[in-house]
Structure formats: structure tokens, C-alpha cells
Amino acid sequence: xxxxxxxxxxxxxxxxxxxxxxxxxxxxxxxxxxxxxxxxxxxxxxxxxxxxxxxxxxxxxxxxxxxxxxxxxxxxxxxxxxxxxxxxxxxxxxxxxxxxxxxxxxxxxxxxxxxxxxxxxxxxxxxxxxxxxxxxxxxxxxxxxxxxxxxxxxxxxxxxxxxxxxxxxxxxxxxxxxxxxxxxxxxxxxxxxxxxxxxxxxxxxxxxxxxxxxxxxxxxxxxxxxxxxxxxxxxxxxxxxxxxxxxxxxxxxxxxxxxxxxxxxxxxxxxxxxxxxxxxxxxxxxxxxxxxxxxxxxxxxxxxxxxxxxxxxxxxxxxxxxxxxxxxxxxxxxxxxxxxxxxxxxxxxxxxxxxxxxxxxxxxxxxxxxxxxxxxxxxxxxxxxxxx
Amino acid sequence: xxxxxxxxxxxxxxxxxxxxxxxxxxxxxxxxxxxxxxxxxxxxxxxxxxxxxxxxxxxxxxxxxxxxxxxxxxxxxxxxxxxxxxxxxxxxxxxxxxxxxxxxxxxxxxxxxxxxxxxxxxxxxxxxxxxxxxxxxxxxxxxxxxxxxxxxxxxxxxxxxxxxxxxxxxxxxxxxxxxxxxxxxxxxxxxxxxxxxxxxxxxxxxxxxxxxxxxxxxxxxxxxxxxxxxxxxxxxxxxxxxxxxxxxxxxxxxxxxxxxxxxxxxxxxxxxxxxxxxxxxxxxxxxxxxxxxxxxxxxxxxxxxxxxxxxxxxxxxxxxxxxxxxxxxxxxxxxxxxxxxxxxxxxxxxxxxxxxxxxxxxxxxxxxxxxxxxxxxxxxxxxxxxxx
Numbered sequence: 001x002x003x004x005x006x007x008x009x010x011x012x013x014x015x016x017x018x019x020x021x022x023x024x025x026x027x028x029x030x031x032x033x034x035x036x037x038x039x040x041x042x043x044x045x046x047x048x049x050x051x052x053x054x055x056x057x058x059x060x061x062x063x064x065x066x067x068x069x070x071x072x073x074x075x076x077x078x079x080x081x082x083x084x085x086x087x088x089x090x091x092x093x094x095x096x097x098x099x100x101x102x103x104x105x106x107x108x109x110x111x112x113x114x115x116x117x118x119x120x121x122x123x124x125x126x127x128x129x130x131x132x133x134x135x136x137x138x139x140x141x142x143x144x145x146x147x148x149x150x151x152x153x154x155x156x157x158x159x160x161x162x163x164x165x166x167x168x169x170x171x172x173x174x175x176x177x178x179x180x181x182x183x184x185x186x187x188x189x190x191x192x193x194x195x196x197x198x199x200x201x202x203x204x205x206x207x208x209x210x211x212x213x214x215x216x217x218x219x220x221x222x223x224x225x226x227x228x229x230x231x232x233x234x235x236x237x238x239x240x241x242x243x244x245x246x247x248x249x250x251x252x253x254x255x256x257x258x259x260x261x262x263x264x265x266x267x268x269x270x271x272x273x274x275x276x277x278x279x280x281x282x283x284x285x286x287x288x289x290x291x292x293x294x295x296x297x298x299x300x301x302x303x304x305x306x307x308x309x310x311x312x313x314x315x316x317x318x319x320x321x322x323x324x325x326x327x328x329x330x331x332x333x334x335x336x337x338x339x340x341x342x343x344x345x346x347x348x349x350x351x352x353x354x355x356x357x358x359x360x361x362x363x364x365x366x367x368x369x370x371x372x373x374x375x376x377x378x379x380x381x382x383x384x385x386x387x388x
Numbered sequence: 389x390x391x392x393x394x395x396x397x398x399x400x401x402x403x404x405x406x407x408x409x410x411x412x413x414x415x416x417x418x419x420x421x422x423x424x425x426x427x428x429x430x431x432x433x434x435x436x437x438x439x440x441x442x443x444x445x446x447x448x449x450x451x452x453x454x455x456x457x458x459x460x461x462x463x464x465x466x467x468x469x470x471x472x473x474x475x476x477x478x479x480x481x482x483x484x485x486x487x488x489x490x491x492x493x494x495x496x497x498x499x500x501x502x503x504x505x506x507x508x509x510x511x512x513x514x515x516x517x518x519x520x521x522x523x524x525x526x527x528x529x530x531x532x533x534x535x536x537x538x539x540x541x542x543x544x545x546x547x548x549x550x551x552x553x554x555x556x557x558x559x560x561x562x563x564x565x566x567x568x569x570x571x572x573x574x575x576x577x578x579x580x581x582x583x584x585x586x587x588x589x590x591x592x593x594x595x596x597x598x599x600x601x602x603x604x605x606x607x608x609x610x611x612x613x614x615x616x617x618x619x620x621x622x623x624x625x626x627x628x629x630x631x632x633x634x635x636x637x638x639x640x641x642x643x644x645x646x647x648x649x650x651x652x653x654x655x656x657x658x659x660x661x662x663x664x665x666x667x668x669x670x671x672x673x674x675x676x677x678x679x680x681x682x683x684x685x686x687x688x689x690x691x692x693x694x695x696x697x698x699x700x701x702x703x704x705x706x707x708x709x710x711x712x713x714x715x716x717x718x719x720x721x722x723x724x725x726x727x728x729x730x731x732x733x734x735x736x737x738x739x740x741x742x743x744x745x746x747x748x749x750x751x752x753x754x755x756x757x758x759x760x761x762x763x764x765x766x767x768x769x770x771x772x773x774x775x776x
Contacts, residue, residue, distance in 0.1 A: 001402070001403070001631065001635070002403065003401075003402060003403025003404060003405060003406055004400075004401075004402050004403060005399065005400065005401050005402075005406075005410070006399070006400040006402070007397075007398075007399045007400070008396070009395075009397045010395075011393065011394070011395045012392075012393065012394040012395070012647075013391075013392075013393050014389070014391060014392050014393075014394070014647065014648060015389070015390065015391025015392060015648070016391060017391060018391055018393075022393070210628045210631070210632075212612050212615065212616060212632055213608065213609065213612040213632060213635055213636055213639065216607075216608035216609075216611055216612055217605060217608045217609075217639075219604075219608065220601065220604035220605045220607065220608045221601065221604075221605075223604055224600050224601040224604055227600065228600060240598045243389065243598070244598075244600055244601060247389070247601055247647075247648075248601055251601065251605075256644045259400075259402065259635075260402060260403070260635075
């Protein structure tokens with residue numbers, strides 16, 4: 001493995017009843033002026049909003065609210081949040097929602113302490129200099145944002161979607177109660193599963209030598225996702241399945257299974273270009289891109305794909321070459337996506353070939369992408385074309 | 389899984405060259421008066437002592453030293469360390485060594501801030517009220533103490549060996565360079581491997597329902613240990629194997645593979661009674677106890693043992709009952725211990741049946757032990773007797 005530094009200070013609360021027991025303490029030990037950040041109002045329909053407001057008001061907390069955070073959270077919303085925090089001397093941001101709300105919270109938290117436009121940080125033109133404390137209550141199993149320091153923001157004016165973060169933007173605390181995901185619609189559940197599996201793929205397909213434990217840990221998460229995803233999609237009120245998906249999503253991107261690895265991340269870069277233009281769900285885009293990326297890069301290291309077939313999908317490797325097992329692995333990945341009803345082609349979102357050139361150019365505008373195999377503009381174009 | 393809270397703020401540095409790059413910064417951002425704690429002098433022979441002293445003196449750090457920390461660290465040594473820290477206004481304890489030195493550092497760190505005898509905390513008569521910051525440089529892959537808040541101290545006067553800890557005793561930083569384990573003697577390498585595998589067993593054999601990801605994560609660590617241990621034992625300068633063992637030992641007991649699980653821990657309790665009287669190596673004692681404990685408890689949940697056989701030792705489960713697979717799993721565990729030259733019986737340490745009764749009584753003096761299956765005094769006696 002590579003030499004590494006690992007640090008993750010988030011206090012993680014999992015399970016039923018943890019919000020009731022610990023939220024007020026965690027908030028008030030930081031402060032009493034809180035920005036409550038949330039999305040489209042699903043937390044009002046399912047009762048979580050009322051529960052949180054009641055707990056915090058009883059603890060003497062003054063709440064400021066920003067709702068309407070978009071599924072691909074927009075820079076304009078981040079700016080609004082920064083203004084509210086500055087004008088009201090907010091002590092803590094409490095982001096209640098899925099990854100988009102949490103990512104928006106991270107951007108606001110950095111922006112409040114940044115002398116300039118927070119977009120600089122996402123454009124790699126500036127570095128975060130601090131952040132307001134951020135707490136989260138997760139309502140969607142997907143991004144892992146509840147226990148990492150990164151997030152993705154879309155600048156709708158320039159059609160750019162960029163990831164960014166800082167050592168300051170780990171949530172101070174995160175509450176993950178699987179019951180808060182019961183009301184997540186089927187499609188969103190599927191996209192979340194595609195997203196967490198994609199994070200595993202990004203780690204798993206790396207060029208770092210000798211990482212046996214990391215390989216097995218990533219396989220553990222992938223295998224668990226594959227074994228339990230269908231139940232979560234088909235029985236939305238199955239506590240065990242919802243809990244397993246939520247826990248897999250946290251572990252897939254909190255750094256614990258990917259220490260000392262340079263992950264690939266080309267598919268994320270490609271998907272960001274698709275959704276920056278077409279505003280499609282991130283998880284859906286990833287499910288479309290990955291099998292085509294796999295076909296494009298499999299020759300770089302077929303044995304990795306062979307391990308995927310054997311250790312995640314339980315394929316008997318006896319008598320088969322790595323190249324054969326690689327094809328089986330990719331077929332299994334496609335079959336898994338199909339089994340949970342994930343989109344398969346860009347056409348599923350009515351995306352044609354009009355913008356392929358632009359997306360391919362944008363994806364590599366900071367240079368080649370990917371670590372498992374370096375991809376240039378032509379590679380990205382071919383992957384997108386095969387995904388039409 | 390059970391509802392849980394997870395928190396682990398240790399900054400972990402892994403790999404070659406990290407001490408040279410980051411130690412001075414990590415120390416001096418906390419303070420300039422440092423207690424350097426170490427064991428029997430192996431770090432003087434292999435050059436690590438000189439390296440650390442030189443780095444810290446160049447950074448303007450004033451060092452106070454306490455050497456001679458025992459393999460089962462003693463309360464009397466802890467008391468010495470507390471006195472040195474108090475008398476010299478020490479800012480930070482830097483523990484350089486294996487788990488014993490690190491555990492001693494944790495006890496000193498708590499003791500300095502505790503108004504009373506720190507032994508109270510281990511006896512569950514008092515609670516830690518704070519701790520001096522602790523940094524560590526690990527030289528032995530075994531206990532996981534470099535990334536958790538617990539430790540074990542022996543009161544040699546009362547022949548008691550007790551585990552304890554606090555939320556304050558996570559190391560602030562830990563440096564793990566596999567090269568610092570090259571000079572670990574063969575026996576100590578073996579004991580370390582037995583210890584890390586034992587931690588996995590303690591997690592794996594739990595009574596908590598529905599923990600698929602945790603099971604797979606623990607299996608990932610166990611499988612990696614089983615696959616690479618022999619190389620580390622036989623080729624002490626094999627960087628990859630030493631790195632893998634070191635990394636497995638950290639991951640086996642930093643809480644990341646055991647969230648939401650009530651582990652068993654009966655074998656640790658039993659082993660502590662053996663080594664409290666006979667002062668044998670902890671890892672050696674665990675290797676002796678575990679197979680006999682497994683025989684004693686296997687009927688409580690044979691399917692867990694069947695999973696061990698299949699997912700760690702690669703046994704084909706086809707056509708076999710769980711009970712049959714459980715027997716195969718135990719045979720595989722024994723064969724693994726034998727393959728690395730671990731002790732198999734109490735007689736290997738010339739321990740007879742004279743103190744079985746006393747050890748069994750002591751093991752259950754706070755009540756029944758174990759969670760996978762509750763054990764009383766008779767159970768412990770039988771396990772010890774079968775291990776003679």
C-alpha cells in the first residue's frame with residue numbers, strides 16, 4: 001500500500017432512538033444558534049422535521065432555516081446559507097437530509113470562514129481556512145457524506161459540477177437511523193445503492209500494489225450490498241435491509257476501507273459531466289457509466305475483475321482465465337443493476353449524442369482522469385458513446 | 389446490529405518515512421515537554437531510539453525518559469510515569485514500543501489527571517476525568533493499542549491483570565512503520581499474530597442479530613491474517629508481510645470492524661488470569677485458550693463456525709452440516725496456530741493444574757463472562773483443564 005495519513009473525527013450514532021437520546025446534547029455543547037438545512041420537504045411529511053425542531057427548541061436552541069436544497073445542490077443555495085450564517089452568528093449547521101443536503105452544509109460551513117467565493121475551493125483556486133461545525137441527520141443511504149469531509153456542488157450558471165472538501169468539513173456528529181429512510185422512494189433507494197457500490201468500485205480498481213486487506217474489506221462491503229440491496233428496494237420498511245444499506249453507504253466512503261489506496265474515480269468525473277448538463281440523478285448516471293468503463297479498462301488488470309467475480313459474486317473460478325472471469329464479472333455487475341431496476345443506458349434519461357464531445361472535453365479539462373487506467377478525452381468519448 | 393456510537397479521533401500515519409516527515413510537527417503542536425516511554429531497549433539496538441531523540445531534540449523538545457516497561461506492564465511502572473509527568477509538567481507522553489508500552493502510556497496519561505490511584509479506574513471503582521495527550525510509535529504488530537482507547541495493566545502485588553480505558557485515551561497520533569517491526573523476534577511476531585486474530589475472534593463470536601457487513605469485514609481481516617502470517621514469521625524483513633500484519637493488527641481492534649456488536653471477550657478474560665499468575669505472553673495464552681473455548685461453546689451457534697470455515701479458511705461447505713463445518717473450522721484454527729509455531733497447551737509453558745481453581749474463580753469474580761455464550765466458573769475450569 002502507499003504511505004498514508006488517516007483521520008476521521010466524526011462521532012457516528014447509528015440506530016433507533018439515538019436522535020432522541022443524544023441530539024440535544026451534541027448540539028448544545030457546540031452552541032445554541034443553529035442553521036437547520038434541508039431539502040424538498042420530505043422530512044416535513046415523515047415527521048422528522050417536527051421531531052428535530054421539538055428536541056432542539058426544548059433544549060433552548062434558536063433555529064434559522066434554509067430549505068429547498070436541490071438534489072444536485074447548487075452554488076446559489078450555498079451562497080444563501082453562507083449569508084444566513086454570517087448575518088445571524090450561527091454556531092452550528094445541522095444538515096437533515098441525504099448527501100446533497102449534507103454536501104451543501106459542508107460548502108456553507110467552509111464558505112462562512114472563507115474570505116472570498118467558496119467556489120474557489122471547488123475550482124482548486126483557494127483552500128479552506130476553517131469551517132463552522134456541521135452536524136448531520138441522514139435520511140438517505142448513498143453518498144457516505146455523513147462521515148467524510150468531501151462534497152459535490154453544482155454551479156448551474158457555468159454548468160460545472162465539482163467535488164471539494166477540507167480537513168475542517170468532517171461532520172462533528174452524524175445520526176443515522178434506518179427508520180428515517182423508510183419513506184425514501186424506490187428510485188432514490190436504487191440510486192443510493194448505485195452510488196455506494198460505485199464508491200466501492202472506485203476504491204477497488206486502483207493501481208496500488210500489495211493491498212490484500214483493503215481488497216478484502218472492499219469486497220466485504222460490495223458483497224453485503226449485492227446480498228441485501230434487492231430486499232431494501234422491494235421492502236422499503238424492512239428495518240434490517242435499510243440498516244444494512246445505510247451502514248454500507250457509510251463504510252463505503254468514510255476512508256476506512258481505502259487507506260493507502262489511490263482509487264480510480266474516473267467514472268465519478270464522467271458522471272459529473274453528464275449530470276452537470278442534464279441534471280440526472282448521480283447514482284443513475286454512475287450505474288450507466290460503470291459497465292462501459294469496465295469494458296474499456298478491463299485489459300489493464302483482468303485479475304482484479306476476476307477477484308470481483310469470485311469474491312463478490314461467488315463465481316467459481318476453476319478452469320477459467322482472468323480475462324474470462326473479467327467478462328463474467330462485468331455481466332454480473334450489469335445483472336445486479338438490472339435486478340434492482342437501475343438505469344442501463346443514457347437513452348433511459350433521453351440523452352442523445354449531442355453533447356458527448358462537450359462532456360468528454362470537460363471531464364479531462366484538469367488533465368487525464370482515472371488511476372486504474374489513465375483516460376484521455378477519446379477514452380471518455382468512447383465510454384459515453386457506448387453508453388448511449 | 390445494536391444501536392451504537394462510534395468515535396475514533398486518532399490520526400494514523402502508516403508507512404516508511406512518515407516519522408521523519410511528520411513526528412516533529414505532531415509533537416510540537418501539542419507541546420515541548422515530552423515523556424519518552426519505552427521498554428527493554430530494543431529500540432536502542434535497532435536505531436529507532438536515536439532517530440526519535442534526534443528528531444525531537446532538533447525540534448526543541450525537552451525529553452524526560454522512562455524505560456523498562458514490562459511485557460505485561462505493571463502498575464508500579466505506571467506510578468513512576470505519573471510521578472515524572474507531574475514533577476516535570478509534561479505536555480505529551482510519547483510511547484515507543486509494542487502494545488505494553490502503549491498501554492502503560494494510556495494508564496500514565498489517565499493517572500496524571502486522576503485524583504486518586506489510577507488502579508481505581510481499572511477496578512471500575514473510579515472513572516477517568518481526563519488524560520495527558522498520548523502519541524505513539526508502534527514497533528510490534530499485535531494489540532491495536534495504537535488506535536484505540538483501551539489497555540491492560542497488571543498489579544503484580546495482587547496478581548490482577550485488568551483492562552481499562554476512557555474516552556480520553558485514544559492516541560492523538562500513531563506512527564506505524566513496518567520497518568520498525570523487522571527486528572521483532574520470531575516468538576513475539578507469532579504472539580502478535582495470535583493476539584490480532586484473537587481480537588477478530590472476540591468480535592466474530594457475538595450474539596447480536598443481523599450484522600452481515602460486520603461479519604464480512606471481520607472475515608476480511610481474519611482471511612488476510614491467515615493468508616500472510618506465515619510469510620511474516622518466516623521472512624522477518626519482508627516489508628509487504630510485515631506491513632500486512634501491522635495493518636491487520638490496527639484494523640482488528642480500532643472499532644471499525646465491530647460497530648454495533650457485543651463481542652465475546654471470554655477468552656481474553658481467561659487468558660488474563662493465566663498471565664496474571666504465570667506472566668506468560670498474552671498472545672501465546674490466547675492461542676492456547678481459543679480452540680478449547682471453541683469446542684466448549686460451538687453448540688451455541690454452529691453456523692457462525694461454519695461461516696468461519698467457509699469464508700476464512702476457504703472450506704467448501706457443500707453437503708456438510710453446520711456442526712460438521714464447525715469441527716472443520718476448529719481443526720483449521722488449530723492447524724493455523726501450528727503452522728506459525730504458536731503454543732498449543734498450557735504444558736508448553738510448564739503450567740500444571742495447581743492454579744486452575746484460582747484462575748477460574750478470578751475470571752468470573754465480576755460475574756459470568758462471554759457474550760456468545762455466558763460462562764460460569766465451571767465452564768472456565770473445564771476450558772482450562774482441557775488446555776493443560
